[in-house]
Amino acid sequence: MAGLIFVSLSFILLAAHALRGGDNGLCVFLLGSAALSLSRERWAGNVCGVLLGCGALIWLDNGTALISLRIFTGGDWVRLAVIMGGLFALTIFSAAYCFSPSGRERYNRNDEQGIFRASIFLLSVLLLEITRTKVSFPIFLVDRFFPGWGRAEIFLLAFYGSWIGSKMFSPEGARVFRPRIWAFFSAVFFGQLALGLSGLDTFLMTGKVHLPIPALIAAGPVYRGSGFFMPILFTVSVLLVGSAWCSYLCYIGAWDDYFSRKGNKKPAKNFNPRLVWVRLLLLILVVGIAWRMRVGGISPVVAVWAASQFGLISVVVMLVFSREMGMMVHCTTFCPMGIVSNLLGRLSPWRLKIASSCCKCMKCTKVCRYGALNHKDIEAGRPGISCTLCGDCISSCKGGSLGYKFPFLSSEISRKVFLTAVISLHALFLGIARI
Structure with a gap:
């Protein structure tokens, strides 16, 4: 129980830091991750561990920069170093807990899907974040209507991708579910086109049809x-x-x-x-x-x-x-x-x-x-x-006798890696599903 408290607290502190920095979307992303940590699913534990590892690097980077600034200006840096060091230690401990025997006992549901669904979530986050950062205009709808909140949409799309992974984990489930998510993507795409044609050009990627x-x-x-x-x-x-x-x-x-x-x-x-x-x-x-x-x-x-x-x-x-x-x-x-x-x-x-x-x-x-x-x-x-x-x-x-094939991988692993890639791309395309 203590480990879970540390995990949730680490996310909340990171969210508060994001809010103080004016990144409302990242704040929502981290609060969503805190809620995710309450799950008992193995994939959720894997995701929380990786995200907290990244969060520890944020404390380390910011702490180093702030301490250097204090030393340069001749200010008191020792107390700041203790605070930032404590935040780093708490976050890295929480990340380690997610992968420890105690953490694996806590996050023990659907262990066979743990790596698969976590990989979809994390790859979706990476692709969406790169897209949001590299494109010169607000490419996500949330950023258009609520500037600066785009990372909230990234969390939702990544969670959606992971949910699809649970439905398509078996070949039988994939055969039933693939046409449904494909039709859903098409409906979102053309739905936004219809809104754009109605005069709401915010729904068009470039404002032109x-x-x-x-x-x-x-x-x-x-x-x-x-x-x-x-x-x-x-x-x-x-x-x-x-x-x-x-x-x-x-x-x-x-x-x-x-x-x-x-x-x-x-x-x-x-x-x-x-x-x-x-x-x-x-x-x-x-x-x-x-x-x-x-x-x-x-x-x-x-x-x-x-x-x-x-x-x-x-x-x-x-x-x-x-x-x-x-x-x-x-x-x-x-x-x-x-x-x-x-x-x-x-x-x-x-x-x-x-x-x-x-x-x-x-x-x-x-x-x-x-x-x-x-x-x-x-x-x-x-x-x-x-x-x-x-x-x-x-x-x-x-x-x-039928299966996916990727060099040096078994058919089963090849299928999981393939689905991880294609579902993550589906989540990305859904996020930019506009003309």
Whole structure:
């Protein structure tokens, strides 16, 4: 009990320090961490230990600076050194307690998820903090409405990411929950777009509307000759998690997933895998037209009209073909960025492998909505080019022959590391889910 009191007190003292420094958001973050320390979940203990370790460094850094200032000005520094040393000692002791045998006994629930969920929380915090610090304008909504409170949003998003980790810890849970969080992200994205279009431009990232069509990630900068934020974000995301951008992070892909599940419950068996290369032709066509419009001096009004027509055709493909075939026809045969994700994803180390123990039962083909697991693919021991690492097929393989693969890691650890990365990116994208 004493250890828990020390942990909570350490967070409260750090929160008071943040409040005194005028960082209201960090104060809320630390108070939220104090509340988290009351949990008995193992992941909460891990998170508290790491955060308090960072908090001890804050006391050390601030204490060193203040003591140096006192010595330089000839003031009394001994009492200050004792106070700052005491705060450092209390905080580092509390951090150590979280990982000690007594702390592990206190935080003893769901021990098997401890490292996994804590990693999601901490990585989400890191990505969100880097984004908030490096971007030149208030990128989080909380900072826009309440300047300086952005770290409160970071805590909530990181906690949300950790909660997703608990739901997706098992392959069966991931298969059920992935479409839900994907749809939620899309709803937030387009909900904020709708608010922006209604006149509340605070909900728009730059204050200007851009058409939310994936093909414009490539075509937009070609036409404008500027605006490379989305291509860079897309490329970095794909390099980090491979083609999972298409099954976790794309704001339009969630629509295709919904319509493919709304119609036939099982994917069509007569899908021609060669159709996935149609997207490469469309990519060349879209980028070529954008370049031609630019050099031809075509007005933005005409360019926007042409892009909107392409977007409308995309929706028709989802409504008609994806719904009818029970497959994500738009993503696998029509979206130009889909093939970019598939090809660029080959530079990422993540793979989905089929072990030699596969009994060729073909159950995995019944759940793959990307046409990446036909008989030829299974014989080859790997999914086809249209695989997006969604992982839905893993739960269907009762023999455990399907799984994620990362160099030098087991299939189980690879899956956890992959989910840690992609869920953390999901939390980040949710935080910046604006046009």
